[in-house]
Amino acid sequence: MQRTLDDGCCGFDDVRMRGFRERATVGQVCEWLDARCRTLGSEVVSLASAFGRVLASPVIASLDVPPFDRSAMDGFAMRGAETTGAGDYNPLALRLIGQSLPGRPFAGEVVVGTAIRIMTGAPIPSGADAVLPAEFAREVGERVEFTAAMAPGRNIGRRGEDVAAGQTVLESGRRLRPQDVGLLASIGVQSVSVVKRPRVRVLATGDELAVPGDDRKPFQIFDSNSPTLHALIERDGGELESSRLLIDDRAAIAAALTEPGADIILVSGGSSVGAEDHAPAVLSEVGALPIHGVAMRPSSPTGIGHIGDVLVFLLPGNPVSCLCAYDFFAGRAIRQLGGRLSDWPYLRQRAIVGSKIVSAVGRVDYCRVRLESDRIEPISTSGASILSSTTRAAGFVIVPAELEGYAPGTEVEVFLYDPLP
Amino acid sequence: MQRTLDDGCCGFDDVRMRGFRERATVGQVCEWLDARCRTLGSEVVSLASAFGRVLASPVIASLDVPPFDRSAMDGFAMRGAETTGAGDYNPLALRLIGQSLPGRPFAGEVVVGTAIRIMTGAPIPSGADAVLPAEFAREVGERVEFTAAMAPGRNIGRRGEDVAAGQTVLESGRRLRPQDVGLLASIGVQSVSVVKRPRVRVLATGDELAVPGDDRKPFQIFDSNSPTLHALIERDGGELESSRLLIDDRAAIAAALTEPGADIILVSGGSSVGAEDHAPAVLSEVGALPIHGVAMRPSSPTGIGHIGDVLVFLLPGNPVSCLCAYDFFAGRAIRQLGGRLSDWPYLRQRAIVGSKIVSAVGRVDYCRVRLESDRIEPISTSGASILSSTTRAAGFVIVPAELEGYAPGTEVEVFLYDPLP
Numbered sequence: 001m002q003r004t005l006d007d008g009c010c011g012f013d014d015v016r017m018r019g020f021r022e023r024a025t026v027g028q029v030c031e032w033l034d035a036r037c038r039t040l041g042s043e044v045v046s047l048a049s050a051f052g053r054v055l056a057s058p059v060i061a062s063l064d065v066p067p068f069d070r071s072a073m074d075g076f077a078m079r080g081a082e083t084t085g086a087g088d089y090n091p092l093a094l095r096l097i098g099q100s101l102p103g104r105p106f107a108g109e110v111v112v113g114t115a116i117r118i119m120t121g122a123p124i125p126s127g128a129d130a131v132l133p134a135e136f137a138r139e140v141g142e143r144v145e146f147t148a149a150m151a152p153g154r155n156i157g158r159r160g161e162d163v164a165a166g167q168t169v170l171e172s173g174r175r176l177r178p179q180d181v182g183l184l185a186s187i188g189v190q191s192v193s194v195v196k197r198p199r200v201r202v203l204a205t206g207d208e209l210a211v212p213g214d215d216r217k218p219f220q221i222f223d224s225n226s227p228t229l230h231a232l233i234e235r236d237g238g239e240l241e242s243s244r245l246l247i248d249d250r251a252a253i254a255a256a257l258t259e260p261g262a263d264i265i266l267v268s269g270g271s272s273v274g275a276e277d278h279a280p281a282v283l284s285e286v287g288a289l290p291i292h293g294v295a296m297r298p299s300s301p302t303g304i305g306h307i308g309d310v311l312v313f314l315l316p317g318n319p320v321s322c323l324c325a326y327d328f329f330a331g332r333a334i335r336q337l338g339g340r341l342s343d344w345p346y347l348r349q350r351a352i353v354g355s356k357i358v359s360a361v362g363r364v365d366y367c368r369v370r371l372e373s374d375r376i377e378p379i380s381t382s383g384a385s386i387l388s389s390t391t392r393a394a395g396f397v398i399v400p401a402e403l404e405g406y407a408p409g410t411e412v413e414v415f416l417y418d419p420l421p
Numbered sequence: 422m423q424r425t426l427d428d429g430c431c432g433f434d435d436v437r438m439r440g441f442r443e444r445a446t447v448g449q450v451c452e453w454l455d456a457r458c459r460t461l462g463s464e465v466v467s468l469a470s471a472f473g474r475v476l477a478s479p480v481i482a483s484l485d486v487p488p489f490d491r492s493a494m495d496g497f498a499m500r501g502a503e504t505t506g507a508g509d510y511n512p513l514a515l516r517l518i519g520q521s522l523p524g525r526p527f528a529g530e531v532v533v534g535t536a537i538r539i540m541t542g543a544p545i546p547s548g549a550d551a552v553l554p555a556e557f558a559r560e561v562g563e564r565v566e567f568t569a570a571m572a573p574g575r576n577i578g579r580r581g582e583d584v585a586a587g588q589t590v591l592e593s594g595r596r597l598r599p600q601d602v603g604l605l606a607s608i609g610v611q612s613v614s615v616v617k618r619p620r621v622r623v624l625a626t627g628d629e630l631a632v633p634g635d636d637r638k639p640f641q642i643f644d645s646n647s648p649t650l651h652a653l654i655e656r657d658g659g660e661l662e663s664s665r666l667l668i669d670d671r672a673a674i675a676a677a678l679t680e681p682g683a684d685i686i687l688v689s690g691g692s693s694v695g696a697e698d699h700a701p702a703v704l705s706e707v708g709a710l711p712i713h714g715v716a717m718r719p720s721s722p723t724g725i726g727h728i729g730d731v732l733v734f735l736l737p738g739n740p741v742s743c744l745c746a747y748d749f750f751a752g753r754a755i756r757q758l759g760g761r762l763s764d765w766p767y768l769r770q771r772a773i774v775g776s777k778i779v780s781a782v783g784r785v786d787y788c789r790v791r792l793e794s795d796r797i798e799p800i801s802t803s804g805a806s807i808l809s810s811t812t813r814a815a816g817f818v819i820v821p822a823e824l825e826g827y828a829p830g831t832e833v834e835v836f837l838y839d840p841l842p
Contacts, residue, residue: 047633051652052840065808066642072804074693101669101697102629105640119697121629121738121806123640162807170812177838178656179744179811182649186642186740186808190633208523208542212468212611219526219544221487221607228603231472235599248522272495276522276540317542319607323600341842347768383493385542386583387486387607390600391591417598419473420841421762 023293025401026364029304029329030342032291036311037336040196040263051181052237053194054339055174061167061187064160069124071100073133073155076144078115080130080152093143100125115144124156131155163187173339195339199241200233201262202226205270205279206317207248224387225268225315225322232323235345236331237338238264248276258286262310263337266330269317272301279303279314287312295401296364298384299325319387324366346395346415351376357406359399368393369414376414393417444714446822447785450725450750451763453712457732458757461617461684472602473658474615475760476595482588482608485581490545492521494554494576497565499536501551501573514564521546536565545577552576584608594760616760620662621654622683623647626691626700627738628669645808646689646736646743653744656766657752658759659685669697679707683731684758687751690738693722700724700735708733716822717785719805720746739805745787767816767836772797778827780820789814790835797835814838 024032042056071077078094086092099117100106106116110127117139118124118131129152136148163169169187170180176194184192209223210216226243233240241262246252248270257265270277280303283289287307292314294302298321303314313330315322332342351369354377359365369376371394378397379389390396395416399405406412445453463477492498499515507513520538521527527537531548538560539545539552550573557569584590590608591601597615605613630644631637647664654661662683667673669691678686691698701724704710708728713735715723719742724735734751736743753763772790775798780786790797792815799818800810811817816837820826827833 047648048651051655066806068640072806074698102627103638103641104628120693121627121642157804157806162809169809175839176652177812178649178652179740179808179838181652182645182740182744183808183812185633185648186645188633188637188643206523206542207525212606212609216609217524219489220524221542222609224603224607227468227606228599230469231597231599231602234472272541277495319600319603323603335842343842345841347841383578385487385493385578387600387604388583388590391598391604417600418596420766420768421756421764 023295023300024291025295026328029291029294030332033304033329033333034336034342036306037333037342039339040198040337042193043196044191044193046191047181047184047189050176050184050192050194051178053176053192054237055170055172055176056193056195056339058168058172059170059184059187059189059192061163061165061169063187064165065163065186066157066159066161069159070157071118071120071122071124071131071155072157073131074120075118075131075133075155076115076137076146077118077124077128077131078110079112079128080150080154082112083130083132083146083149086146086149088147091145091147093140093145096139096142096144117144129153129156175340197237197239198263198334198337199261200238200334201241201256201265202229202233202243203246203253203256203265203267204244205246205248205253205267207276209245209269211245224319225317228319228323228387229266229268229326232326232331233334236334237340238334248278250278250282253278253282254286257282257307257312264330264334265307265310265312266315266326267312268315268322271303271314271316283307283312283314289314294325295362296324296328296366297359298366299328300363302329304329316384318384320368320384320390323387323390324384328366344415346417347420349395349414349416350374350411351414353406353408353410353412356408357397357399359403359405361404362401364401365399365405367397367399368395369397370394371414371416376412390417444716444721445712446716447749450712450715451753454725454750454754455757455763457727458754458763460760461619461758463614464617465612465614467612468602468605468610471597471605471613471615472599474597474613475658476591476593476597477614477616477760479589479593480591480605480608480610480613482584482586482590484608485586486584486607487578487580487582490580491578492539492541492543492545492552492576493578494552495541496539496552496554496576497536497558497567498539498545498549498552499531500533500549501571501575503533504551504553504567504570507567507570509568512566512568514561514566517560517563517565538565550574550577596761618658618660619684619755619758620682621659621755622662622677622686623650623654623664624667624674624677624686624688625665626667626669626674626688628697630666630690632666645740646738649740649744650687650689650736650747653747653752654755657755658761659755669699671699671703674699675703675707678703678728678733685751685755686728686731686733687736687747688733689736689743692724692735692737704728704733704735710735715746716783717745717749717787718780719787720749721784723750725750737805740808741789741805741811744808744811745805749787765836767838768841770816770835770837771795771832772835774827774829774831774833777829778818778820780824780826782825783822785822786820786826788818788820789816790818791815792835792837797833811838
C-alpha cells in the first residue's frame with residue numbers, strides 16, 4: 001500500500017519507543033516538497049549586493065548602450081570613402097583637425113580632406129563614418145598618413161548595438177552572474193528587485209548539547225549540527241534567521257516552532273522514536289507532520305511538516321543523518337523558495353566502483369566514498385554518527401531504492417563535496 | 422624568438438599610438454603568474470565565518486569524539502550475554518532499573534538481570550555492553566521483554582570512534598566544507614587560522630565613465646567593468662579593498678597605484694595603445710610591466726606587472742575584454758593568493774560545435790556560445806564591447822593558439838557561466 005502524503009488523510013502516529021510502521025519514499029517526499037515550495041516574494045537590493053541573487057522581475061533597458069556611435073579602435077576617424085586605394089605602396093594623407101577622446105568629443109565636423117585622432121570609446125564626430133586603426137597610420141606634422149583603406153562603417157560601434165532602450169535585458173528568475181551586474185550598471189540601474197532569501201531558523205535539541213566555549217559537562221557533546229546547517233543554509237542562498245540550542249522539553253520546542261519570523265525551520269535531533277523525541281508530537285499539535293520516516297539510510301527518522309506556510313524539517317541528530325536529510329530535502333526547499341533550481345549544488349563525476357557498495361532493495365542509500373582518479377571506495381564506518389566520514393570522503397554515491405548496491409566495476413555518478421575552485 | 426618575461430630584461434616599450442610589437446602567449450603569462458603567486462598569510466576567524474575559507478594550518482583534535490561510549494540507538498542497554506537465545510518465539514525479560522538520556526546518564530551499574538532504557542547518544546552505563554533497539558523490546562511494568570539477541574558491543578558508539586584526541590582532523594590548505602565546520606565544532610574549536618582574503622583594489626579609468634545615479638553627461642557611459650569585477654572578486658574569494666573611478670590623468674593613476682593597502686590592483690581601461698592610455702607607462706615608472714600585450718582575442722592589450730609584491734593587472738576597457746582578461750589572469754592570481762586552486766570556477770560540459778567557430782593560428786580565442794542540449798552556436802557580435810554577448814551566452818569555448826577554429830561537428834568543452842544550483 002502506498003502511503004499518501006496529503007495532510008488531510010494522515011493522522012499523526014506517535015512512534016516513540018515503537019518504531020516506524022511505514023516510510024515514505026524519497027521520491028514521494030521530493031514530490032510533496034516540490035508541490036509545496038513556492039518562490040518567495042521580492043525585495044529591492046542595491047546593485048552592489050545583487051551578485052548571485054535571483055531576479056524577481058525582468059529588467060528593461062531605459063537607454064541605449066552605447067548611447068552614441070563610438071570608435072571601436074584607437075586611431076583616426078574620417079570619411080571612409082577618402083581612404084579608398086590606400087595601401088603600403090600608396091600611402092594617402094588627410095589634414096588632422098582635432099581629436100575625440102572618451103568623454104571629450106570633437107565639437108566640429110570632419111569635412112572632406114580631414115581626419116581627427118580618436119580613441120576607443122570616443123564619440124564619432126559629425127561627418128566621419130570610419131575609423132582607421134593607429135597601426136596603419138602615422139602623424140606627420142598637421143597631417144596623418146595612412147596605408148590602409150577603411151570602408152564606411154568600419155570600426156564604429158553603433159548606438160544601441162549592445163543594448164537597445166526598451167529591450168528586456170534579463171528575465172525574471174535569472175540568477176545574476178558577474179557580467180549581469182555589469183550589464184545592469186551599463187543601463188544605469190542602481191537597484192534591482194530580487195527574490196527574498198529564505199529565512200531559516202535552526203533549532204538543535206538535546207540535553208546533551210554544548211556550544212564550543214561553554215564549560216562542557218561530562219556526558220555532553222559539542223553541537224556540530226548547527227554549524228554544519230548554518231554553512232549549508234549559506235551555500236543554498238538562505239539567511240539564518242536565528243539559531244538556538246533547546247533542551248528536550250515540549251514547551252520549549254513548541255515555543256521555538258511557533259514564534260513568527262522564519263520561512264523554514266530546521267530541527268536537529270529528537271526527530272525519531274526515542275522517549276525524549278518530542279519534536280514530532282509537538283509539530284503534529286501545532287501544525288502538521290504528513291511525513292515521518294523515509295525509506296533511506298541514513299536519515300530514515302526524518303520528519304517533514306509545516307505550521308501554516310512555514311516548512312518544518314525534523315532532521316535526525318546523528319550528524320551524517322542530519323547532513324544527508326538536509327541535502328535531500330531541506331536544501332531542496334531552501335533553494336526553491338529562494339528562486340534557485342532544486343538540483344544538488346554538487347559537481348558530478350563518473351567513476352568506477354572498487355569494493356562492493358552494499359545497500360538493500362526498498363531504501364535509498366547515501367554512501368560516502370573515497371575517490372582515487374576514477375575509482376571509488378566506500379568509506380566503512382560504524383554509521384551515521386561518524387561525521388568525519390564526510391570530511392574524509394571526496395563525495396557520495398546514491399544507491400537507488402530498486403538496487404541492492406553496486407558491484408565492483410560498475411560505473412556510477414559521484415557527487416563531490418568540494419565546490420568549484 | 423620567445424619573449425622572456427623576466428622583469429629584469431624587459432624594458433618598457435611605450436606602445437601608445439604605435440601598437441604592440443610582440444605579444445606574450447597565454448601559457449607564458451600563466452606560468453609567470455603561477456611562479457609569482459604565493460599564498461597569503463593567515464588570520465584567525467570565528468568558526469561562524471569559516472565556511473568556504475582555506476585552512477592556514479592543520480587542525481589537531483584536543484579531545485575524543487564522542488568523549489564517552491554512547492548508545493547508537495534508542496532502546497535498552499544491558500549485558501549482551503544475557504540476550505543470547507532471545508527471539509520472536511523465545512522472548513526474554515530483564516528488570517528495568519532506570520534510564521540513560523543524552524546529557525543525563527544513569528548513575529548506577531547495570532548488574533546481571535537488569536537493563537536500562539537508553540536513548541541515542543546517551544552514555545552507556547557501567548556494566549552494560551550492548552544496546553537492544555526499541556523495536557525488539559516491550560516494557561511490561563518494571564520489566565522489559567525482548568525478542569532479539571544482541572552480542573556485546575552491538576549498537577554502541579565507542580569513545581573516539583569519530584575523532585581521536587591528537588589526530589589531525591583537517592589539513593592545511595583545506596577549503597572548509599559545511600561538514601568541516603561541524604567537525605571543528607565537535608572538537609570544541611571556536612576559531613580557526615585561515616588564509617587571508619586577497620585585498621583587491623579596482624581602478625576604472627576613463628573620462629567617459631559615470632556611475633549609475635550620477636548625472637551622466639552627454640558622451641559619457643556608465644561604468645560596467647567595476648561592478649562586474651566586484652562580483653568576480655567576491656566569487657574568487659577576494660575582498661574589495663576599494664574601488665574608484667579615475668580620470669585619464671597620470672598623477673591620479675600613479676597615486677592610486679602606489680597607495681598601500683592592496684595585494685592586487687585591477688585597472689580597467691587605458692591599458693592599450695591610445696594617447697590617453699597612461700596606465701602602462703605609469704606602472705613601468707612606479708613598478709614593472711613585464712607583460713604588455715597577450716596573444717589572445719579579446720583582451721590582447723592586457724598588461725600585467727607589479728609594484729613590489731603588489732600584482733597589477735591592466736585590463737582592457739572593453740567590457741568583454743575586461744571580463745576575459747580577469748578570468749584568464751587576475752582571477753587565477755586572486756584564487757592562488759587566497760589559497761584556492763588556480764583552475765577556473767566554471768562548470769564544464771562536452772558539446773558539439775554547430776556553426777563553425779573561427780579563430781586564427783597564434784592566438785587563443787574566447788568565444789561566447791549559445792547552448793542547446795549538447796550543441797553550441799557561437800554568438801556573432803561586433804566585438805569585445807558587447808557585454809550582452811556574455812549575458813546571452815550559456816558559456817564560452819576556448820580555441821587554443823595552434824588551431825584555426827573548430828569545424829562543425831567537433832566535440833569541444835564548454836565552460837558554463839552559470840554556477841551550481
